[in-house]
Amino acid sequence: MALKIGLLGLGTVGTGTAQILLDPNGRHPLLQGLSLHRVGVRSLSKSRQVELPESLLTTDLEEIVTDPQVDIVVELIGGLEPARSLILKAIAHGKHVVTANKAVISRYADEIFTAANEKGVYVMLEAAVGGGIPVIQPLKQSLGANRIHRIMGIVNGTTNYILTRMQQEGADFAEVLAQAQQLGYAEADPTADVDGLDAADKIAILASLAFGGRIKLSEVYCEGIRNINASDISYADRLGFVIKLLAIASRDPQATPENDLLSIRVHPTLVPKAHPLASINDVYNAILIEGEPIGQVMFFGRGAGAGPTASAVVSDILNIAAVLHSPVSGELHPLMSCSHQHYCNLAPMENLMTRFYSRFVTQDEPGVIGKLGTCFGSHDVSIESIVQIDTHGELAEIVVVTHDVREGNFRQALDEIKSFNVVNRIPSILRVL
Numbered sequence: 230m231a232l233k234i235g236l237l238g239l240g241t242v243g244t245g246t247a248q249i250l251l252d253p254n255g256r257h258p259l260l261q262g263l264s265l266h267r268v269g270v271r272s273l274s275k276s277r278q279v280e281l282p283e284s285l286l287t288t289d290l291e292e293i294v295t296d297p298q299v300d301i302v303v304e305l306i307g308g309l310e311p312a313r314s315l316i317l318k319a320i321a322h323g324k325h326v327v328t329a330n331k332a333v334i335s336r337y338a339d340e341i342f343t344a345a346n347e348k349g350v351y352v353m354l355e356a357a358v359g360g361g362i363p364v365i366q367p368l369k370q371s372l373g374a375n376r377i378h379r380i381m382g383i384v385n386g387t388t389n390y391i392l393t394r395m396q397q398e399g400a401d402f403a404e405v406l407a408q409a410q411q412l413g414y415a416e417a418d419p420t421a422d423v424d425g426l427d428a429a430d431k432i433a434i435l436a437s438l439a440f441g442g443r444i445k446l447s448e449v450y451c452e453g454i455r456n457i458n459a460s461d462i463s464y465a466d467r468l469g470f471v472i473k474l475l476a477i478a479s480r481d482p483q484a485t486p487e488n489d490l491l492s493i494r495v496h497p498t499l500v501p502k503a504h505p506l507a508s509i510n511d512v513y514n515a516i517l518i519e520g521e522p523i524g525q526v527m528f529f530g531r532g533a534g535a536g537p538t539a540s541a542v543v544s545d546i547l548n549i550a551a552v553l554h555s556p557v558s559g560e561l562h563p564l565m566s567c568s569h570q571h572y573c574n575l576a577p578m579e580n581l582m583t584r585f586y587s588r589f590v591t592q593d594e595p596g597v598i599g600k601l602g603t604c605f606g607s608h609d610v611s612i613e614s615i616v617q618i619d620t621h622g623e624l625a626e627i628v629v630v631t632h633d634v635r636e637g638n639f640r641q642a643l644d645e646i647k648s649f650n651v652v653n654r655i656p657s658i659l660r661v662l
């Protein structure tokens with residue numbers, strides 16, 4: 230008997246998903262056994278890019294998640310509410326859930342997965358991270374034998390698109406953002422993209438899977454790309470770097486169970502041009518995973534947009550369909566369900582060891598570079614290079630790149646430098662990979 234899908238949302242991703250479900254030929258045969266039963270939207274009068282019988286559409290989403298005929302609820306409305314409540318209600322009514330909603334999962338995984346486990350249903354979220362790139366299921370299944378040390382990725386298509394266009398064309402931030410929205414990459418409110426919050430949601434989800442515990446989103450350090458300007462892109466280029474918004478989660482391989490702190494952060498980063506992540510451009514995402522014994526493995530593809538994201542949504546539906554077609558054991562499949570119970574502890578940012586790039590606007594006079602160098606040295610901040618890059622009248626622009634230093638020490642040095650009379654301002658402080 231056909232499995233009935235209740236689809237919540239017919240926007241960018243909902244439309245892509247409906248298009249695949251309505252056109253199963255040449256895809257996996259299990260797709261023939263799925264039927265689109267109801268579709269929930271906000272407006273019945275909007276024109277749609279997919280042809281559906283009018284009777285399928287409703288604005289009553291509660292009716293879909295409580296419909297006894299629906300087997301799988303696919304949540305693609307986005308946002309926190311009513312998405313969270315609808316997911317919980319669907320679970321309470323015994324529906325399996327597929328969602329692309331990283332905002333809900335990164336905040337409410339605890340209650341959602343606890344409810345799902347109690348009810349014996351699956352909650353699948355491949356589309357929530359990296360859009361069409363398979364990364365959630367690989368972390369749950371194919372990489373299960375590994376001890377993961379680090380996940381590092383470009384997980385937001387909108388900001389990567391913006392940074393790429395700024396880098397390649399010297400384009401203006403606002404103009405490129407508007408184009409990303411038109412192309413369906415950006416969230417309805419692009420603040421989440423631009424300020425790094427979307428990437429923070431995604432790295433929290435990946436870290437949870439990789440390190441086997443829940444992550445408190447409020448503890449994830451998050452810095453967006455609003456302050457990146459053409460000067461930094463150009464100086465970085467001259468120094469051999471490109472600027473990327475990286476999401477990084479790492480665990481010290483030497484950590485003992487008593488001292489097992491994770492570092493999870495999102496921030497613009499200077500990436501050496503030869504690094505594999507440096508060449509990931511436009512809306513593409515890439516996630517580099519390092520583990521023992523696998524070493525490095527990198528996942529690459531389109532992280533946003535209708536088709537790629539719908540590809541991940543439908544693959545989750547197929548996974549559920551496959552399990553539902555298998556002989557019933559009464560237990561949830563252990564490689565598809567969630568078994569995390571505890572919260573991971575995160576290390577404070579001041580303990581992070583990283584390189585920094587910083588740009589200083591100072592008086593153009595003898596001894597300034599020496600003063601900066603001496604101050605950094607007195608805080609145990611070792612400098613890799615310090616160069617005066619430009620002069621504007623009486624002002625000089627000086628760029629400092631450090632070796633790996635403790636972030637807390639670097640910040641203390643900066644506090645002291647800010648008080649120097651010769652220092653006019655410090656427009657940029659960026660971490661370097």
Ligand SMILES: NC(=O)C1=CN([C@@H]2O[C@H](COP(=O)(O)OP(=O)(O)OC[C@H]3O[C@@H](n4cnc5c(N)ncnc54)[C@H](OP(=O)(O)O)[C@@H]3O)[C@@H](O)[C@H]2O)C=CC1
Nearest residue numbers: 238239240241242270271272305306307329330533534538
């Ligand atoms: N766009 C992308 O590339 C990607 C998106 N995602 C995630 O997928 C999800 C969907 O995103 P996207 O398709 O871009 O979003 P859109 O804004 O394009 O679509 C949202 C859809 O949900 C409907 N909707 C929203 N709120 C309600 C409500 N309260 N009641 C009824 N219907 C509602 C809208 O109805 P109507 O059409 O009538 O307005 C619309 O059809 C989000 O969680 C997003 O983070 C994940 C990866 C990539």
Ligand SMILES: N[C@@H](CC=O)C(=O)O
Nearest residue numbers: 385386387414416533
């Ligand atoms: N807005 C997101 C869409 C996918 O999650 C992005 O730009 O990556």
Ligand code: NA
Nearest residue numbers: 355358360362
């Ligand atoms: Na994915």
